Amino acid sequence: MITYAYPYKIKPTQNQIRQFEQYLSICRSVYNFAHAERKAWIESRKCQVDRCSIKSEYIIPADKPFPNYNIQAKALTVAKKKIPDLKLVNAQCLQQVLKRLDRAWTDFFRMPSRGFPRFRNESRYRSFKFPKPNTICLDNGRVKLPSIGWIRIRQSRPYPKGFLPKQLQVVRKASGYYLVIYFESSESVPDAVPGKTSVGLDAGIESFVATPTQLIKSPQFLKHKARKLKLLQRRLKNKTKGSNNWKKLRNKIAWLHEKVANTRRDWHFKLAYQITQDVDNIFVEDLDFKSWSKGLFCKQSLDSGIGGFINTVLPYVAWKQGKFYLKVDKNGTSQECSGCHAHTGKKELGQRIHVCTNPACLHTEPRDTCSAKVIQYRGEKAVGHTVQENACRGDATGFIQLSLFELVGSR
Numbered sequence: 001m002i003t004y005a006y007p008y009k010i011k012p013t014q015n016q017i018r019q020f021e022q023y024l025s026i027c028r029s030v031y032n033f034a035h036a037e038r039k040a041w042i043e044s045r046k047c048q049v050d051r052c053s054i055k056s057e058y059i060i061p062a063d064k065p066f067p068n069y070n071i072q073a074k075a076l077t078v079a080k081k082k083i084p085d086l087k088l089v090n091a092q093c094l095q096q097v098l099k100r101l102d103r104a105w106t107d108f109f110r111m112p113s114r115g116f117p118r119f120r121n122e123s124r125y126r127s128f129k130f131p132k133p134n135t136i137c138l139d140n141g142r143v144k145l146p147s148i149g150w151i152r153i154r155q156s157r158p159y160p161k162g163f164l165p166k167q168l169q170v171v172r173k174a175s176g177y178y179l180v181i182y183f184e185s186s187e188s189v190p191d192a193v194p195g196k197t198s199v200g201l202d203a204g205i206e207s208f209v210a211t212p213t214q215l216i217k218s219p220q221f222l223k224h225k226a227r228k229l230k231l232l233q234r235r236l237k238n239k240t241k242g243s244n245n246w247k248k249l250r251n252k253i254a255w256l257h258e259k260v261a262n263t264r265r266d267w268h269f270k271l272a273y274q275i276t277q278d279v280d281n282i283f284v285e286d287l288d289f290k291s292w293s294k295g296l297f298c299k300q301s302l303d304s305g306i307g308g309f310i311n312t313v314l315p316y317v318a319w320k321q322g323k324f325y326l327k328v329d330k331n332g333t334s335q336e337c338s339g340c341h342a343h344t345g346k347k348e349l350g351q352r353i354h355v356c357t358n359p360a361c362l363h364t365e366p367r368d369t370c371s372a373k374v375i376q377y378r379g380e381k382a383v384g385h386t387v388q389e390n391a392c393r394g395d396a397t398g399f400i401q402l403s404l405f406e407l408v409g410s411r
């Protein structure tokens with residue numbers, strides 16, 4: 001099964017904008033209510049039965065089950081009879097809100113580093129979804145949304161052929177409203193098989209990524225706009241919170257952020273195509289970028305978006321071009337020598353050049369390209385088919401000759 005998400009900018013009428021805002025506001029209140037209900041249930045279970053809670057909490061009967069998706073969805077249909085506002089929104093759209101909340105909760109319990117779900121204010125709730133739209137909802141330059149009607153879109157690219165629309169999502173951004181169409185095809189694509197040529201990528205600190213032959217620097221997107229952003233943020237501080245001018249200025253800041261994100265994304269895709277076009281296999285380190293962005297390289301790694309590049313953009317581009325993508329073991333890639341594959345001990349962060357400690361090797365190379373080579377070697381080993389070639393070419397004679405040559409050269 002293949003799924004594509006195609007975003008299109010939409011050109012809504014004033015009436016439709018009002019309708020979108022109404023949808024967002026009602027969906028948001030449903031989300032917050034359902035979230036509060038779940039939270040209250042959890043909190044009422046925190047204190048033991050024979051104690052008094054220090055914090056005041058709702059008392060919820062002991063036999064009441066946890067309000068999961070099914071229970072809340074049932075409660076929603078009952079609530080619709082009492083609250084007429086809920087009928088203004090498409091029924092399936094509201095179900096999606098509960099699903100979204102449910103996903104946020106399950107994600108948190110599976111991966112607590114994602115953070116506990118929170119209440120959404122206006123600026124944190126920006127989209128709603130229609131599942132299962134009509135199959136004939138697409139037309140040239142316009143799309144039919146359930147219960148809203150035809151909406152004009154700027155058709156920046158044709159709809160993919162042989163795909164059916166499965167979901168429609170309206171998103172509000174600083175630059176306007178967008179419609180994301182999720183296309184699905186039941187065809188399956190066989191997984192790419194490893195080819196002959198390969199490249200290893202090392203996520204660097206100094207450079208954005210390193211390949212065995214070159215260091216690629218990040219353009220530092222946010223840094224270029226930092227001055228302007230700082231100025232706007234300072235001005236925002238002097239405005240009355242919630243006033244019209246405050247809202248205008250805040251939108252301007254959001255607009256700037258969106259622009260930076262778009263530029264970054266564009267650059268990521270171009271780079272990914274450039275890296276993958278001449279090789280068959282792409283190997284990367286299996287890194288946890290979330291902890292990276294919290295640590296020492298916080299600002300840098302968030303600005304370059306390295307995590308998104310390695311984990312999302314690159315596999316997608318590789319898949320699209322039928323290339324093989326694999327994550328390899330990350331341990332000690334910067335400690336291994338790319339020449340003789342001996343363990344050469346830990347390096348300080350400031351040490352940018354790798355010098356092999358093995359007297360028979362003494363291989364010298366920039367640190368990042370060296371670890372890129374190690375990653376490539378590990379990937380090839382994991383894939384299994386090029387190891388023998390390497391063994392003949394490398395260890396036995398090749399590297400010794402090379403290192404002898406280097407020794408002679410250095411004397």
Ligand SMILES: [Zn+2]
Pocket residue numbers: 337338339340341342356357358361362363
């Ligand atoms: Zn070495």
